[in-house]
């Protein structure tokens with residue numbers, strides 16, 4: 274992987290994570306406000322869902338770590354809240370190969386930087 278690509282991925286991850294945590298404010302699976310991280314429904318190796326808003330939630334460090342060995346609490350709550358159809362749709366995205374250029378990844382970072390700043394200004398309506 275090129276240095277440019279690594280930098281773009283780090284940039285996109287940083288702003289996507291800040292956006293998701295600012296959006297949710299609480300751990301999706303236990304409700305605490307402490308030690309929040311960006312929890313991915315599916316492993317980050319799948320670029321199709323790595324920066325997908327429907328497949329990421331704020332999670333505390335404990336719940337995020339637990340998800341690596343026990344996916345049931347996160348999957349179960351997600352399916353209960355959003356339905357099996359959306360879950361399976363997102364899961365299919367992980368299986369279809371996604372090619373993203375460095376430029377596209379950089380753009381994702383810019384988009385979430387902007388969205389994060391909007392949230393912090395209190396201008397977010399959505």
Ligand SMILES: [Zn+2]
Nearest residue numbers: 300303333336
């Ligand atoms: Zn938690």
